Amino acid sequence: MSSGSSLNAELSKKIGFLGLKLWVVIGICVGAFIVSILCFLSIWVTFRRKSRRSLDKFPVTQIPNVSKDINVDKVGAQSTHDHPDNLFLSVHEKASDKNSEKMLVHLGTSKSSDPDNMSQCSSIYHHERACSSQSGEEGSSGNVRKQSSLPYGGLVTASPLIGLPEVSHLGWGHWFTLRDLQFATNRFSAENVLGEGGYGVVYKGRLINGTDVAVKKLLNNLGQAEKEFRVEVEAIGHVRHKNLVRLLGYCIEGVHRMLVYEYVNNGNLEQWLHGAMRQHGTLTWEARMKVILGTAKALSYLHEAIEPKVVHRDIKSSNILIDDEFNAKVSDFGLAKLLGSGESHITTRVMGTFGYVAPEYANTGLLNEKSDIYSFGVLLLEAVTGRDPVDYGRPANEVNLVEWLKLMVGARRSEDVVDPNLEVKPSTRALKRALLVALRCVDHDAENRPKMSQVVRMLEADEYPFREDRRNRKSRTTSMDIESVKENSISADIGNKPGDLESQISETTHA
C-alpha cells in the first residue's frame, strides 16, 4: 500500500517539462506512438490499393481496337505534353501499365488468285508475324507492346526495354515509338539520310533485331502530309506484292509522322539509268525489262487485283527501287489515293512529277489509273532510251522524251532510240515490242491506253509466245467480251507478227 501510494506520488509529481505531471507525459508519448503507427498503416494500405488499381486500369477487353479510326491529334495544336521529350516521359512513365494490346485494321480483299498477287499472308517479309496478328493470336505472347493513353488524345505504344516488340501490330505491321526509330537511325543522323523527296526525308535504319529499314520522316508542318499519312497507312498497310515495297509499320507521336519500310538495297531505276549506280555498270536490256515487267505487275495488282483499287499517282524511275536480284520494288505510296470501286476517277490537286504526268491529269486534275499507265509508258521509254523524260540539255525537239520518241519512230528510226550505253543491243523484235507497249501507254487519249494486265501480257509475250499463241487461237473460236478481244488482238499484234510492228508503231504515233 505504501509502495502504491509512493508510485502515485511519484507520477503526480510535477516534472520540469512544461510543468506537466509525469503520467501525463507518458500518456502523450504512448498516444503519439499509436497515432503514428495508425497513420503509417493507413498510408501503406492506400498506396497498395492505388497501385493495384493502376495495374487494373486497362483490362484487355477495354483496350480500344485501333483500326481505321486511329485518333490522331491535329498537327500544330500541341500542348506542352506534345513536345517529343515530354512525350517520352509520358510514354515511359506509363509503360508500367501491364496491358497487352490487339490492334486490328481492315484487311482489303484480293480479287486475284494469281501467285504474284501475294496479298495478306503470302508476303515475303515477316509474314509469320503479320499472319499471326491477323488471326489475333499475338495477345498472349510474353513479348507484347504496352499501350498507354496520352494527354493529347492519341494512343502511343511503349517499347519494352529490350528487343523489337513482336506484336505491336495493326494487323499488318509494327507501331513504332519515336525512340525505336531514333535508335534505329542513329537519332536521324545526316549519315543515315538516303534521300529527300517531296514529302520528307528518308533515313536508313536498323531495328534492334537487326532488320534494315527505310524510315520516311514526313514533313509535319504540312496539313496535307498528315492526311496523306493516314491515307497511306490505311491504304497500303495490308497491300503485299513481291514488286511493291513493303510497309512494315509506322510511328505517330506528337507532331511526328513516320513510315517504316523494308529496306531495298540496290538503288533505284533513276540511279541506275542516270545517277550514282552507273558506277557499278550499265543495266543490261534484260535487267531493264525485268524491272519494267515487275513494275507493270505491281501496277496491275494495285489497279485490278485489290478492292478498293489503288492509283499510285507518282510512277517515276526514282520510285522504282531495285533489289539485289534486280526485282522491281515500287515505292512511295505517299501520293496514293484509294478509289472507290464505283468511281471512275476522283478529282484532286495535280500531283505527280513533271515529265511523267498524263496530259489530262495535268490539265484537269482528273485522276484514274489511266494516268498511272501513261507514267508507266514514260518509264518504259526512259528504260529503253536511257534518257530523262524531260531534258533541257538536249536540242529543242528532243527535250520531251515522248514527243521525240514519236518523231523518231514515225521516221522509222526506232533502232536509233536505244540507250547508246547498252553494250548488247536488244533484238529488233524485243525493241519494237517495248516501243509499241510504251507508245500505247502514252496515247493522248486515255481511253486508248491498255490496262496494266494487258501490258503485263504484252511484255511477257516474248517469254511465252506459245501460250499467247494458244490463247489467241482460242479467242477466235470462242465468244468473248469486247475487252478480251481487244486484249488478244494486241497480244497477237505483238506476239505473232513481228513484221507488222513497224506499221503498228507508225499507226500509234500518227494517231
Ligand SMILES: Nc1ncnc2c1ncn2[C@@H]1O[C@H](COP(=O)(O)OP(=O)(O)OP(=O)(O)O)[C@@H](O)[C@H]1O
Ligand atoms: N524502302 C527503301 N529502301 C531503300 N531506299 C529507299 C526506300 N525508300 C526510299 N528510298 C530512297 O530514298 C530516297 C528518297 O525517296 P523518296 O521516295 O522520298 O523521294 P523521291 O522518290 O526522290 O521523291 P518523291 O517524294 O517526289 O517521290 C530515294 O533515293 C529512294 O531511292
